[in-house]
Amino acid sequence: MPFVNIKTPQGALSTAQKEEIIHKTTDMLVEYFSEAARPHTMVLIEEVLDGGYGRADEVFILPDEYRAKE
Template sequence: MPLINVKVIEGVFTDAQKSEIVKTLTEALVVIEGENMRSVTWVVVEDVKSGSRGIGGLPLTTADVKAPAAGTPAG
């Protein structure tokens, strides 16, 4: 049983977007492994508290993630 675990910073993705993540990642695995894997493929989307993860030695916040999507510099 495949398990795909996706961790996202809280407040970045809507529930609809998270549903799309589940659907799209499941489809990707089915393309690779075959239709029989659909019913046993788990996709878990976990919200991670803003600032509790980091990149490059700096905490990553919801605002940091949303800035590039909005076309503004992070920081």
């Protein structure tokens, strides 16, 4: 069973964008593992709260201009 875990800042993706990522990721994995993998493929999109991660020793807060417009 292929399993993909994607972490993204909370609010960065709309519901439609998440659906598209799930479908495209599943299609990509089916190319490698065959169509038999489709019903067993798990794509998990986890949203990380602002301030819950950092880069280069700096706590990250998603700027408003990068937040998804639902």
